[in-house]
Amino acid sequence: MIAELFAGVSTRARVLLVLLAVVMLAAPLVLDRYLVSVLILVCLAAYTGQAWNILLGFAGLLSLGHALYLGLAAYISAGLYVHFGIGPWLGVFPAVAVCVAVAALLGWLAFRFRIEGVYFALLTIAFAEVARIGFDHIGFTGGAGGFFLPVRSEDQGQWWNLRSGPTFFYYLALLLAAGAFLLCAVLRRSRLGHRWLAVREDPEAAQALGIHINRARMSALLLSAGMTGIAGVFQAFYANNLFPSQIFDISRSIDLILAPIIGGVGTLFGPILGAFVLAPLGEVLISITGAIGLNAPGTKALVFGLFLMAIIAGVPTGLWPRLASLLRLRSVGR
Amino acid sequence: MTLLAVNRVTKRFRGLVAVDNVSLQVDAGAMFAVIGPNGAGKTTLFNLIAGVFPPDTGTISFEGERIDRAAPEHICQLGIARTFQIVRPFAELTVMENAAIGAMLRAPDMDSSYAQAGEILRRLDLWDKRDRKAHGLTLPDRKRLEVARALATRPKLLLLDEVMAGLRPTETDRMVEILRGINREESITILMIEHVMRAVMALATRVHVLHHGATIAEGTPTEVTRDARVIESYLGAEAFA
Amino acid sequence: MTLSLYLEVLLQGILTGLVYGLMALGLSVIFGVVRVVNFAHGEFAVLAMYAAFVLFTALHVDPILAAIPVAALFFVIGWLLQRFVVQPFIVRPQHDQFILLVGLAIVLVNALLMIFGPDSRHTNLSYSYDSWFIGPIIVDKVRAYAAAAAVVVSAALFAFFRFTLLGTAIRACADNLTGAAVVGLDVKKLYALTFGLGLACAGAAGAIMVALTDVTPMLAPSFTLLAFTIVIVGGLGSMAGALLGGLLIGVVEALASILVEPSMKSMVSFALLVGVLAFRPQGLVGKPA
Structure with a gap:
């Protein structure tokens, strides 16, 4: 199946892809802890970007509330671990199941009445906001004061509980990013993927070709939500602290969508490229603004906002199609 | 009958x-x-x-x-397949993809969908334009694509x-x-x-x-x-x- | 709890709701005519709150009076924004417009954060704690003035659309774009004008709001959501719907803050939003599509 994916991909593209894979695999052997942590952010952004891209890039639905799934899964897996000693490898299942169930509820509400476009985006924000305010009041997971996973030295090395060093988290994030990329590549060529594209382009025309609009949309929503949930579990055990005001916040939802938008919505490589551009840019901005004494998080977000506006105004298809033609690659993106 | x-x-x-x-x-x-x-x-x-x-x-x-x-x-x-009076191609997809989306309704897999789509595009004189995006077609070609896509559903x-x-x-x-x-x-x-x-x-x-x-x-x-x-x-x- | 307390809270909700309604009116007008959803609406309202706050601390201008210069300034900002930033996006997919304005919202809120910091700021008016008694009910003076100002601005906007030639031209644009262009209306100019008016509403509402609550940059996204909720509950594109929605949300939030818990009040309005989307997507006033 993997070999089939590379049918029609130019040799040049194959070489570059293999090169990228080798570099990413070897990275922790040569880089220091800090740079590895930046690469973890890159991989995670590429992964969540891929998940969100399924919804907008493939199925044409704009979600501005994907932080909902990140937060739900993070809280559920962390809660199971802290209160019941259930490790994340097991906890990920109920966490993802809840994300999918909530997404199903949202989809059911939205798709019955053909709520799309702006209305759909607003509904996603509203769901995330309800979760944010709700978790502020759930004492079981710490409420507004935050929920903390114990970081004990005796737990270190328990990879089965995701209590391990940065290298471990790095390879896990890399695995997620690579897996999501391959999954999307398979989906792009599958029947389901073609259904999504048809519905994205013109729902009525798709329907006239025998495609069930709501089923297509729902499948994209559930998959996207479930995938984002897995990132939430990772996030919980990587960061070890959760605050409703951060993980469910609209700014988090926007962080999740920056990479695919900047890289190229609807392309397979866009989320990856976007992640490679954004995470290091963010780190550079933070260190520069920190050095000259400005409000670092504010400046970073401000520059990202300007960047977003510039990309959508100047390069609406994203950077990847440009880079692809610059590198003379044709069929990796689409 | x-x-x-x-x-x-x-x-x-x-x-x-x-x-x-x-x-x-x-x-x-x-x-x-x-x-x-x-x-x-x-x-x-x-x-x-x-x-x-x-x-x-x-x-x-x-x-x-x-x-x-x-x-x-x-x-x-x-x-029953239909065309639209005001054509509705999948604008950002290629002519071939447009037809294949029609064909996948009855084809066993995507490879045969594309194979069938190709045959239909030949029939509608669209084969040479198969890799173009649909939004770039002239009106007569879009009309043909509309027929091709409907026909592809067999x-x-x-x-x-x-x-x-x-x-x-x-x-x-x-x-x-x-x-x-x-x-x-x-x-x-x-x-x-x-x-x-x-x-x-x-x-x-x-x-x-x-x-x-x-x-x-x-x-x-x-x-x-x-x-x-x-x-x-x-x-x-x-x-x- | 006594009946008079409920009446008091109800009245408070109505008065605050009128100010909310004015803010949402701006969003509704922009969407109704330009067909662009101003995702940075709440951010602009908070920007206006800071403008009024600065006018108050530096020059001791009453925020409710400051609504006039702030609205004028925001009209100009809105005009320029439409003319130079949003206009090229008119023909682009809705997602692109949305993302552009999300970007603008991020820029605005973080610029405010960098300038004013995250702490909330407070305007201490001479009459902040004055009130009237209507029978057993206490009415805050400042809230009454704020609501009156919001009503005056909204009425002026209604009159503009109803009775002036320019207002009629804008309505023609909203009803039938091609028709409007055919009869020689300068659609770009009317769009810029409308965006200006929409932001003027946000500006006036923001300035007035500073008399009622403390201001922090964090308010911005929740105001955007509030405006959306109001407009969708009322009916997108309907001016009367925006005001009615504002009243409704104002009352619901006020009642929720005594019945449930103040910090959970916006949950109640989101529940209302979900309910409206699920059962009456065209809004309370809107016609079925």
Whole structure:
């Protein structure tokens, strides 16, 4: 199946892809802890970007509330671990199941009445906001004061509980990013993927070709939500602290969508490229603004906002199609 | 054998009667044309058959099975494919992908969908443009793509909504030839709305005339063009216009 | 709890709701005519709150009076924004417009954060704690003035659309764009004007709001959501719907803050939003599509 994916991909593209894979695999052997942590952010952004891209890039639905799934899964897996000693490898299942169930509820509400476009985006924000305010009041997971996973030295090395060093988290994030990329590549060529594209382009025309609009949309929503949930579990055990005001916040939802938008919505490589551009840019901005004494998080977000506006105004298809033609690659993106 | 039976169907929009007690039977293998002046209710009739909305009264059956409450995707699955009067290609996808999305309804996998799509594009003279994005096509090519995509679903009945409009006479003749081929070789029944009388006279085995939503005549092309009411309400009006 | 307390809270909700309604009116007008959803609406309202706050601390201008210069300034900002930033996006997919304005919202809120910091700021008016008694009910003076100002601005906007030639031209644009262009209306100019008016509403509402609550940059996204909720509950594109929605949300939130818990009040309005989307997507006033 993997070999089939590379049918029609130019040799040049194959070489570059293999090169990228080798570099990413070897990275922790040569880089220091800090740079590895930046690469973890890159991989995670590429992964969540891929998940969100399924919804907008493939199925044409704009979600501005994907932080909902990140937060739900993070809280559920962390809660199971802290209160019941259930490790994340097991906890990920109920966490993802809840994300999918909530997404199903949202989809059911939205798709019955053909709520799309702006209305759909607003509904996603509203769901995330309800979760944010709700978790502020759930004492079981710490409420507004935050929920903390114990970081004990005796737990270190328990990879089965995701209590391990940065290298471990790095390879896990890399695995997620690579897996999501391959999954999307398979989906792009599958029947389901073609259904999504048809519905994205013109729902009525798709329907006239025998495609069930709501089923297509729902499948994209559930998959996207479930995938984002897995990132939430990772996030919980990587960061070890959760605050409703951060993980469910609209700014988090926007962080999740920056990479695919900047890289190229609807392309397979866009989320990856976007992640490679954004995470290091963010780190550079933070260190520069920190050095000259400005409000670092504010400046970073401000520059990202300007960047977003510039990309959508100047390069609406994203950077990847440009880079692809610059590198003379044709069929990796689409 | 009757493939499609429309029985005393009426549809109103906000009090306005768009389709008024219309009945028609399309036999398997026919080339059935529905004509009438603008606003006669032809496209509404098509939308009723294709399941876009249900009729207020009356029934529609396909192969003896009631379809007047079925959803559009279900109707397509049963074997009725339609084109849109205002073409609706999947603009950001290639011509090939457009046709393959139609073909995947019945193809076992995507590879055979693409193979079937390729055959249909050849038939519609679109093969050379298969890798272009649909939004870059000229209007005649988009009309062809609209037919190709519908045909790719391997329908028993093909509903064509003014596919000749905007074509030059030579292009019309080519489309007539293509449609005739589809009808004869693939034995696909065709129900078409058409304004271009040149095409209707060349193709149709039977013609149904609508005026203000109601039937005023039905018969062979020659019978219909001799009908006094048809001449008065439609052909005459067009001639004076 | 006594009946008078409920009445008091109800009245408070109505008065605050009128100010909310004015803010939402701006969003509704922009969407109704330009067909662009101003995702930075709440951010602009908070920007206006800071403008009024600065005018108050530096020059001791009453925020309710400051609504006039702030609205004028925001009209100009809105005009320029439409003319130079949003206009090229008119023909672009809705997603692109949305993302552009999300970007603008991020820029605005973080610029405010960098300038004013995250702490909330407070305007201490001489009459902040004055109130009237209507029978057993206490009415805050400042809230009454704020609501009156919001009503005056809304009425002026209604009159503009109803009775002036320019207002009629804008309505023509909203009803039938091609028709409007055919009869020779300068659609670009009318769009810029409308966006200006929409932001002027946000500006006036923001300035007035500073008299009622403390201001922090964090308020911005929740105001955007509030405006959306109001407009959708009322009916997108309907001016009367925006005001009615504002009243409704104002009352619901006020009642929720005594019945449930103040910090959970916005949950109640989101529940209302979900309910409206699920059962009456066209809004309370809107016609079915």
